[in-house]
Amino acid sequence: MNPENRKSGPMPDEKGHFGPYGGRYIAETLMPAVLELEDAYKKFSIMPKFQKELSAMLADYAGRPTPLYFAQRLTRKIGGAAIWLKREDLLHSGAHKLNNTLGQALLARFMGKKKVIAETGAGQHGVATATAAAFFGMECRIFMGTEDIVRQAPNVKRMELLGAEVIPVSTGTGTLKDAMNEALRFWVSAVNDTFYVIGSVAGPHPYPAMVRDFQKIIGEETRDQVIKQAGRLPDLLVACVGGGSNAMGLFYPFLQDDCEILGVEAAGMGIETKKHAATLCAGSVGVLHGSKSYLLQDENGQIKEAHSISAGLDYPGVGPEHSLLKDLGRISYTAITDAEALNAFHVLCRTEGIIPALESSHALAAAMKEAEKRPENEIIVVNLSGRGDKDLGIVTSFPATLK
């Protein structure tokens, strides 16, 4: 594919296709709802009233802009390129997810919907949806896999405190994929009055584009901040990719710039062990949860279990726009193991006094590897997409072996 395609027009096209990816592969019952959502999004998102309300919420309630921080001690420890952190972990509710849930909940309110549902893996999107629902006084149900309920227990409590009902999903592997299956099933039965808040740049059109648009504020701020604080654009951007929303958010405003971009998937116990979640690095093209993209699947088209120490990356699919950007060669994708992510987690805790989410620790680990190889005058920006309080149970069950 010609990289120039990227510049030939806005992505996605009218039917929600990013090149051969994306689209709307869903049951007919949901099609009218998805078409209604697309119309509503087009209509309301450009209204000054919508934009003004969203900007005000993001600033006064969520705490934007988040800082771009030069991690001097980390940079000195690694020795090499300068590592800067985009501090989405400081956003209200602890991760970048709130950018999107406030946007979608506001859209739901403009559409007159009073009930929202969401799927969640690590629980960050669940917490962010429950937060937005509480803010707007909406009824909220969160679907969460039973495996994730155990490993992300603090977030379950937080969702309940915020007034959401957490619905355990025990089918399949009891993780994010199964939670999304169940949320889709529930939505089919309640489609007339319920808004489905999808948490990643995945799902049927318009979700991948809409979620990217709500998250691109991360990259827009970063671009302004890095020019102001470092005097120029960065050489490399790094973010973790599960479904890929924090990554698209950071990367999107830089796609036309002359800088390298690296997406970091979860290699789990190692790609060669087959226990991983590295969809772009080791998957093949298929259709899951409403869009065409890279997937982890067997030769018969059955979806395979993903594995990652990080619940937010433990997903066998990925956003369609990432799939296209991989094919175009605009973004490189790599994968980081559970052990490497844990190491990066501890390094950041000790050097900077910041406890990162395990998801973000994957990005950090890849950035540390890159920094080591690069000269001191280069700038790397890492999206520190969330804070790690939710992960203490998992982290403390592994002995810290700092490299």
Added chain:
Amino acid sequence: MGRIENTFKKLNEKGETALVGFVTAGDPDRGTSEKIITAMCEGGIDILELGVPFSDPTADGPVIQRSSSRAIRQGMTLAGVLEMIAGLRKKHEIPVIVFSYYNPILAYGNRRFYKDAVAVGADGVLVVDLPPEESDELTDIFDDTDFSLIRLVAPTTPKQRMKNIAENASGFIYLVSKTGVTGSDGLDTTDIRVHTDMLKSVTTLPICVGFGISTPDDVARMSKMADGVVIGSAFERTIETNIKNPDLPALIAEQTRAYKAQTGHP
């Protein structure tokens, strides 16, 4: 004239509604599954929908989810489903629809699927998660044969969209009886009649109603409104509760006869 059209024509002459039976292929195992579909044919179904098991059946309720898991564990694949159809074709002329999610077909290869499905004598395919917006990539491959992509219409489908769907449809149209997953409770006859009437105003193709139809009484009620009635989860429930029972095929045949007895027009 293809088998589907022929079947509806004959039933119409007899004053009967089509009994459409769905089961997941390979549940509880391939051998038993072959006996089950034979029993359904002998019990009187008019059209067979043979389900390709998928790991993530988002439009299905718990009963068909579990049947899909059992079938996958037993090694059933799309290739296996096509082999089962070839086997059935040696004994029966019944129309057979492959019922699938899109990903197993995509993994098999759209062109290869079409060629092989026609070769084994399948009459069409129904792809749950392939709406008209995306279906060209499959139907563009279909040559001028009687092989149909069975289109779905839902209670949420507005009239103009129904019309567009019907214009591109062939074989029959599958009307989803309610918003919800397969096997869920509660049939609202009044509501279904609104949708069958609306659909009849935009198409002359036969209309088959499915989702949540489980008793012979349900079949009798739906027969008054539609040209066909689809039973799926109810068969799967019988399979699930009789997995080890050697009389399972006989029970399925008996259940089929009870439904078929209710398909005569009054």
